[in-house]
Amino acid sequence: MSNAAVTISGMNKYYGSFHALKNINLTVQKGERIVICGPSGSGKSTLIRCINKLEEHQQGSINVLGTELDDNVGNIDQIRREVGMVFQHFNLFPHLTVLENCTLSPMLARKMPQDEAENMAMTYLERVRIPEQAEKFPGELSGGQQQRVAIARALCMKPEVLLFDEPTSALDPEMISEVLEVMVSLAKDGMTMLCVTHEMGFARQVADRVIFMDQGEIVEQAAPEEFFGAPKNERTQNFLNQILSH
Amino acid sequence: MTALLQSRKFRNTALQAGYLGFFLFLLIAAIVIGKHNLESQGITMGFAFLERATGFDVGFSLIEFGPYDTFGKMIVVGLLNTMFLGILGIALANIIGLIIALFRISNNGILNAIGTLYIETFRNIPLILQAFFWYAVLTHLPHPKQAVNILDSIYFSARGLYFPGLNVTGGAASLFFLALAIGLIIMIWFSIARRFNKIPKTTKSRIRMSIFGIAFLIGCIALVIGRIPETPLVSVPVLKGFNIREGIRISPELGALGIAMGIYGGAFLAEIMRAGFLSVGKGQVEAARSLGLSPWYVFSRVHLPLAFRAVLPTLINQYVWLFKATTLGIVVGFTDFFMVISVSINQAGQTLELIGILMLGFLVMNNTISFVLNRVNKAIALKGTQLRT
Ligand SMILES: Nc1ncnc2c1ncn2[C@@H]1O[C@H](COP(=O)(O)OP(=O)(O)O)[C@@H](O)[C@H]1O
Numbered sequence: 001m002s003n004a005a006v007t008i009s010g011m012n013k014y015y016g017s018f019h020a021l022k023n024i025n026l027t028v029q030k031g032e033r034i035v036i037c038g039p040s041g042s043g044k045s046t047l048i049r050c051i052n053k054l055e056e057h058q059q060g061s062i063n064v065l066g067t068e069l070d071d072n073v074g075n076i077d078q079i080r081r082e083v084g085m086v087f088q089h090f091n092l093f094p095h096l097t098v099l100e101n102c103t104l105s106p107m108l109a110r111k112m113p114q115d116e117a118e119n120m121a122m123t124y125l126e127r128v129r130i131p132e133q134a135e136k137f138p139g140e141l142s143g144g145q146q147q148r149v150a151i152a153r154a155l156c157m158k159p160e161v162l163l164f165d166e167p168t169s170a171l172d173p174e175m176i177s178e179v180l181e182v183m184v185s186l187a188k189d190g191m192t193m194l195c196v197t198h199e200m201g202f203a204r205q206v207a208d209r210v211i212f213m214d215q216g217e218i219v220e221q222a223a224p225e226e227f228f229g230a231p232k233n234e235r236t237q238n239f240l241n242q243i244l245s246h
Numbered sequence: 247m248t249a250l251l252q253s254r255k256f257r258n259t260a261l262q263a264g265y266l267g268f269f270l271f272l273l274i275a276a277i278v279i280g281k282h283n284l285e286s287q288g289i290t291m292g293f294a295f296l297e298r299a300t301g302f303d304v305g306f307s308l309i310e311f312g313p314y315d316t317f318g319k320m321i322v323v324g325l326l327n328t329m330f331l332g333i334l335g336i337a338l339a340n341i342i343g344l345i346i347a348l349f350r351i352s353n354n355g356i357l358n359a360i361g362t363l364y365i366e367t368f369r370n371i372p373l374i375l376q377a378f379f380w381y382a383v384l385t386h387l388p389h390p391k392q393a394v395n396i397l398d399s400i401y402f403s404a405r406g407l408y409f410p411g412l413n414v415t416g417g418a419a420s421l422f423f424l425a426l427a428i429g430l431i432i433m434i435w436f437s438i439a440r441r442f443n444k445i446p447k448t449t450k451s452r453i454r455m456s457i458f459g460i461a462f463l464i465g466c467i468a469l470v471i472g473r474i475p476e477t478p479l480v481s482v483p484v485l486k487g488f489n490i491r492e493g494i495r496i497s498p499e500l501g502a503l504g505i506a507m508g509i510y511g512g513a514f515l516a517e518i519m520r521a522g523f524l525s526v527g528k529g530q531v532e533a534a535r536s537l538g539l540s541p542w543y544v545f546s547r548v549h550l551p552l553a554f555r556a557v558l559p560t561l562i563n564q565y566v567w568l569f570k571a572t573t574l575g576i577v578v579g580f581t582d583f584f585m586v587i588s589v590s591i592n593q594a595g596q597t598l599e600l601i602g603i604l605m606l607g608f609l610v611m612n613n614t615i616s617f618v619l620n621r622v623n624k625a626i627a628l629k630g631t632q633l634r635t
């Protein structure tokens with residue numbers, strides 16, 4: 001058993017005739033923290049959505065935790081249970097309370113008894129520091145609180161890997177830090193993470209590797225000091241100049 | 247005083263009271279004048295005829311009814327039949343509507359085409375024609391002697407569909423279903439009313455089961471009391487001579503109307519449900535999938551409940567509309583509420599009183615439907631502000 005959490009090799013993804021991801025090769029070790037950045041439309045979301053098969057790739061292979069992502073339906077549900085995802089717009093279930101949002105999948109997909117699931121959910125809600133909101137509905141919470149619930153919901157499945165797709169970009173500035181704090185503490189606990197984000201402070205603080213994507217390709221990847229200190233590719237330099245200048 | 251007159255709440259209340267008073271005045275005036283005019287023509291108003299025997303039988307009844315029974319009882323028979331047909335038709339329409347809606351939103355081209363074809367066909371043929379059509383089909387099934395028969399216990403024939411049932415009176419059977427329906431309503435109310443939110447889930451499901459158990463028990467007691475003496479418990483239809491005896495019979499009239507309402511209503515409900523499914527944010531469905539929920543759980547726990555909430559007000563509208571379609575019973579001779587009123591007008595006169603009963607009956611039934619469902623709608627409405635993704 002290797003130590004790789006995610007292995008992507010020679011992967012190509014098309015939307016119809018549009019070539020969205022071009023020859024992607026990427027290996028993520030267990031416990032590794034990856035930050036993915038790049039201009040809008042460069043394929044960042046598509047890449048991480050391929051990892052839990054919310055999008056399908058056409059060529060190459062994706063191996064997650066030793067399981068090959070193919071057409072086997074049983075595989076897909078099993079992998080999704082081990083790979084949590086946090087979305088830009090939170091995507092909580094508005095008809096369920098915060099607690100029910102967290103216990104739904106453990107009870108249905110993992111057949112966990114209700115009291116056990118609720119106890120676990122409360123632990124994770126404490127972890128993201130909103131246990132007092134457990135009985136409220138998502139629509140009654142602020143954006144930052146909703147995103148923390150979304151993280152707790154993902155954690156309740158005890159995933160091996162967590163995917164984040166711009167988790168703070170829909171938030172008001174004063175709420176960004178409360179979500180980033182939670183993400184930093186997860187990183188410190190050794191969670192394997194792939195984060196699409198433009199929070200460069202976060203990348204500097206926790207990332208083992210920063211990946212820059214443009215036009216469906218991985219243009220450059222390096223440790224944060226190197227990535228920010230001495231970017232090799234011109235496109236990376238331009239991008240960094242743009243987002244760090246304001 | 248001026249402060250009171252300025253208050254929006256007071257103004258609204260005063261305005262409402264004013265309207266109500268005005269309409270009550272009009273209504274009473276109309277009744278008094280109408281009565282005076284009729285009396286001057288020698289016609290007496292009143293409801294005494296309800297106590298008179300009808301002198302004839304009805305085609306289909308859920309409770310015992312014979313020529314010696316009164317007009318009042320016949321109207322009850324009609325009411326029960328209308329409710330029975332309404333529930334049957336709406337239930338069928340819901341099942342068909344859901345299936346066709348799922349066909350329409352599926353990624354499968356053939357299912358899409360079937361769904362579209364279904365809707366464009368059945369939505370565009372008037373309901374009355376469809377009722378005639380199904381009546382013609384059902385009455386052209388083979389005669390009882392050649393009835394299509396499944397396992398010697400279910401018979402399709404021109405005289406109706408026969409299947410095994412219990413040897414109980416129709417009243418007891420209606421009571422049984424009434425008990426179940428009330429139990430179900432209490433169960434739903436208990437599940438969704440916010441005042442019971444604090445009860446832990448396991449206790450809640452235990453209480454739900456008990457409510458159902460009690461309702462079932464009460465229903466069974468009704469069945470035991472209503473048992474027809476000196477008959478076997480289960481009554482299985484058998485061919486005797488030229489006809490099929492025993493068992494439970496669904497008459498071609500009831501069958502035709504139920505099918506027509508289900509098929510026609512289903513076409514409309516399917517379009518509403520489809521809109522509901524499409525209105526659910528893609529993000530919620532993706533989130534459910536990303537949690538490793540199976541397709542069935544994604545559908546039943548996230549997609550369906552959100553779609554249902556989005557379109558419940560529109561559905562209520564359609565249910566009320568479909569319920570009124572039961573009045574078509576008269577075109578194929580089904581003894582519904584409308585038909586017993588028409589017959590009574592012919593036989594007993596008293597047109598105004600009978601029309602009054604008819605309108606009041608439909609007002610009460612349809613308002614009950616919308617009242618209950620509006621409460622459900624309120625109870626399950628999404629809380630807080632919603633971000634659509
Ligand atoms: N469902 C889709 N159908 C067609 N094109 C898509 C779809 N999703 C994304 N794309 C295209 O793929 C490219 C990459 O998109 P995305 O992965 O969302 O970029 P990013 O997250 O980096 O902004 C964009 O050009 C986008 O227009």
Ligand SMILES: [Mg+2]
Binds near residue numbers: 044045
């Ligand atoms: Mg994106």
